[in-house]
Amino acid sequence: MHRSEKVWLTLSFGMIMLFMLATGYQSFALEMGPPSNMETIDPQKVDQTAPFDNPGVKQIGDKEYEVVMTLQLFSFNPGKLEFPAGSTVHFTLTSKDVVHGFQVANTNLNAMIMPGHIQKITQKFDEPGEYLVLCNEYCGAGHQMMATTITVK
Amino acid sequence: MATVPHSLNDKSVTRSFKEKTVKMLGVNPQDAKFTKTYMFVAFAALLLGGLLGLLQGLNRAGFMELPAQLYYQVLTAHGVLLVVVFSGFFTIGYFYAAMSHTLGGLIPKVRKLAWTGFALKIAGFVLAVIPILMNQASVMYTMYPPMAASPVYYIGMALIVVGIWMCAFGCFVQVANWRKQNPGKHVPILSFFATGAFVLMFFGSLPVAIEVLVLILPWSLGWVDTINVMLSRTLFWAFGHTYVNIWYLTATSAWYVVVPKLIGGRRWNDTLTRVVVIALVIMNITGGFHHQIIDPAITEPIKFMHVFMSLAIGFPSLMTAYALFAVFERTTRRQGGKGLLGWYKKMPWGDVRFLAPMIAMIGFIPAGAGGIVQSTNQLDQVVHNTLWITGHFHLTLGISVALTFFGISYWLIPHVSKRVLTPQMNKFGVVQTILWTVGMVIMAGAMHTVGLFGSPRRTAFTTYFDNATALSWNPYMTLIGIGAILLVVAVAMQVYAAFNLMFFAPKGEEEFPVAEAEVGDVTPYWTERWGVWVVLLIIVVAMAYVVPVTDMIVNAPPGSPPFKTW
Numbered sequence: 196m197h198r199s200e201k202v203w204l205t206l207s208f209g210m211i212m213l214f215m216l217a218t219g220y221q222s223f224a225l226e227m228g229p230p231s232n233m234e235t236i237d238p239q240k241v242d243q244t245a246p247f248d249n250p251g252v253k254q255i256g257d258k259e260y261e262v263v264m265t266l267q268l269f270s271f272n273p274g275k276l277e278f279p280a281g282s283t284v285h286f287t288l289t290s291k292d293v294v295h296g297f298q299v300a301n302t303n304l305n306a307m308i309m310p311g312h313i314q315k316i317t318q319k320f321d322e323p324g325e326y327l328v329l330c331n332e333y334c335g336a337g338h339q340m341m342a343t344t345i346t347v348k
Numbered sequence: 349m350a351t352v353p354h355s356l357n358d359k360s361v362t363r364s365f366k367e368k369t370v371k372m373l374g375v376n377p378q379d380a381k382f383t384k385t386y387m388f389v390a391f392a393a394l395l396l397g398g399l400l401g402l403l404q405g406l407n408r409a410g411f412m413e414l415p416a417q418l419y420y421q422v423l424t425a426h427g428v429l430l431v432v433v434f435s436g437f438f439t440i441g442y443f444y445a446a447m448s449h450t451l452g453g454l455i456p457k458v459r460k461l462a463w464t465g466f467a468l469k470i471a472g473f474v475l476a477v478i479p480i481l482m483n484q485a486s487v488m489y490t491m492y493p494p495m496a497a498s499p500v501y502y503i504g505m506a507l508i509v510v511g512i513w514m515c516a517f518g519c520f521v522q523v524a525n526w527r528k529q530n531p532g533k534h535v536p537i538l539s540f541f542a543t544g545a546f547v548l549m550f551f552g553s554l555p556v557a558i559e560v561l562v563l564i565l566p567w568s569l570g571w572v573d574t575i576n577v578m579l580s581r582t583l584f585w586a587f588g589h590t591y592v593n594i595w596y597l598t599a600t601s602a603w604y605v606v607v608p609k610l611i612g613g614r615r616w617n618d619t620l621t622r623v624v625v626i627a628l629v630i631m632n633i634t635g636g637f638h639h640q641i642i643d644p645a646i647t648e649p650i651k652f653m654h655v656f657m658s659l660a661i662g663f664p665s666l667m668t669a670y671a672l673f674a675v676f677e678r679t680t681r682r683q684g685g686k687g688l689l690g691w692y693k694k695m696p697w698g699d700v701r702f703l704a705p706m707i708a709m710i711g712f713i714p715a716g717a718g719g720i721v722q723s724t725n726q727l728d729q730v731v732h733n734t735l736w737i738t739g740h741f742h743l744t745l746g747i748s749v750a751l752t753f754f755g756i757s758y759w760l761i762p763h764v765s766k767r768v769l770t771p772q773m774n775k776f777g778v779v780q781t782i783l784w785t786v787g788m789v790i791m792a793g794a795m796h797t798v799g800l801f802g803s804p805r806r807t808a809f810t811t812y813f814d815n816a817t818a819l820s821w822n823p824y825m826t827l828i829g830i831g832a833i834l835l836v837v838a839v840a841m842q843v844y845a846a847f848n849l850m851f852f853a854p855k856g857e858e859e860f861p862v863a864e865a866e867v868g869d870v871t872p873y874w875t876e877r878w879g880v881w882v883v884l885l886i887i888v889v890a891m892a893y894v895v896p897v898t899d900m901i902v903n904a905p906p907g908s909p910p911f912k913t914w
Contacts, residue, residue, distance in 0.1 A: 196620075200670055207666035211659050218655055218724050228648045229641050229725045235905030238577075268913055293495050293911050294577065296733050300802030300817050305642055305729045309577055310494060311905035312644040327817040331733035331804035333488060335495070335913025336417045339810035342818075 386441025397429030398839030405832020465514030472507025496910030552590030574907025613679030700777030704755030736799025791831025
């Protein structure tokens with residue numbers, strides 16, 4: 196093996212390890228890991244199961260909100276949300292039918308919403324404006340209409 | 349024919365007896381027919397898939413209205429035709445030609461197995477396409493339950509898998525037979541690549557076979573009421589990611605073995621080449637999990653382990669990057685190339701057989717880097733299911749794999765058709781390659797950018813009720829449409845070239861370019877221990893899957909009934 200190849204492969208190995216360290220640090224020290232909630236639910240009884248029997252927005256602290264939301268063909272319930280700037284919002288989500296995606300453009304909110312599983316994700320909204328909420332997993336003929344907004348004032 | 353410089357060391361190449369016979373008798377006509385048939389199907393699929401791609405591009409650019417339902421039907425067919433049929437048939441046709449060429453012709457039993465595989469795959473494909481056309485299967489090739497297509501679609505998919513197994517067994521029988529007759533010898537390098545690819549095809553399709561036969565079919569036929577959504581999806585990705593990596597491994601074989609011959613050089617270190625193949629085979633299947641980084645029901649430590657397992661595949665690719673550019677520099681310096689970068693001028697840029705795979709290799713630099721980005725937790729969360737991902741696989745598959753396959757087709761099709769690549773056709777190919785590259789760069793570039801802004805993949809034209817954010821994506825959508833138009837012209841040219849070289853080009857002998865190893869390059873025999881590699885593959889898969897899959901089965905929620913949502 197050439198010296199230059201040894202250098203190259205050492206750098207390659209080091210780069211991958213650095214990537215891993217950075218990812219691990221962010222995930223476990225800074226708690227920036229991807230949404231990975233483990234709770235389950237009967238997908239055919241979402242409407243009768245707490246907390247999804249009462250979807251909506253609840254204020255739980257100063258500028259802190261909890262949103263319980265169901266995704267179904269082809270809508271978000273509740274939709275058209277509003278929060279004051281600087282709010283931290285905790286989303287609790289599940290699907291009533293097929294697999295959907297919960298994505299809010301221009302934020303890091305992005306999670307797969309699976310029937311039978313409860314997903315959780317949190318975001319702090321600092322910048323005022325209207326945020327586009329959309330489904331990013333193909334879910335059927337009306338998939339391109341499945342959207343709502345979050346307004347931050 | 350563009351002039352191809354010959355190696356200065358050609359004198360020292362000792363040609364084996366077998367190679368001389370192959371040269372005298374030419375390609376075995378029965379094996380040639382097999383590869384020709386596969387190429388015919390592959391390029392017919394490219395034409396159809398390309399035309400459907402154009403419709404999607406025009407729709408997303410807002411140039412053409414397409415009812416949403418039809419858009420998803422077209423999208424499903426586009427994916428099946430290009431990811432499954434074009435790549436799959438090309439890979440198998442190419443590797444069977446390589447085995448016939450380097451192992452002294454296929455043995456009759458293998459030919460029979462491979463033709464059985466062909467029949468099963470065609471039957472499966474017809475069965476899968478009928479429900480797509482009848483709007484009974486707009487579930488994409490990923491077929492995530494609980495969206496449920498007609499059972500016929502899944503039966504078709506299962507037949508395709510069994511057909512692939514037949515071709516894999518054919519390869520194993522052929523290679524085992526050769527090894528028995530050549531004890532202690534290394535399997536020729538292209539057949540070594542073929543062995544690796546077929547081992548992956550076999551093991552990579554086991555999870556999807558379980559998904560379809562055990563979970564989906566009984567459920568879509570109504571024998572059971574509900575399905576485990578998470579488990580199905582996980583089994584799918586163990587297959588899906590492995591397969592795109594097989595197409596990449598196929599392209600890599602041409603980079604290591606064919607391209608050095610075309611520039612008049614010799615291969616990279618034989619041992620390291622084989623180590624790259626072995627590493628890609630052992631570590632590949634577990635890469636599938638990174639498609640599920642933002643799924644529920646998988647714990648963060650498991651996801652972290654999978655980030656590691658996905659990134660590990662990057663290492664052999666980085667070895668490849670070094671090896672290929674080292675071969676280019678070494679070869680052109682021997683031919684008088686000077687300076688730090690001056691050597692690149694010595695390469696046969698006007699030879700389409702070289703140009704296309706060369707662009708493919710260069711394209712793999714950004715494509716691989718993008719892959720590393722999106723396999724990592726937080727970065728995936730930014731781009732998951734956006735058009736970034738679509739842009740990524742149009743770089744990896746559309747540039748790195750497809751351009752390599754196109755480059756191969758300019759010599760492989762005339763080789764098996766006993767025709768020649770004329771200088772005119774070579775020029776035509778150069779133009780086609782450039783057009784394809786420009787189209788793909790525009791389209792994939794726009795997709796990556798607008799994906800970062802949040803525009804979702806697999807979505808028909810929409811402005812989300814004239815939402816300002818969605819409207820700001822429109823300029824990029826226009827670029828996607830323009831890229832798609834250039835691409836469809838390049839597709840038409842490529843398909844014309846393939847069929848011309850198959851049926852109408854002047855008669856003659858076209859070379860099957862296989863570069864020799866460097867003089868004195870000795871490989872230890874341990875590289876041939878496929879039994880060990882398969883055991884290691886199984887251990888790695890077990891490490892990756894046993895814990896999360898057990899969790900998905902034992903702690904599963906009540907299942908989901910089927911839905912038809914289109």
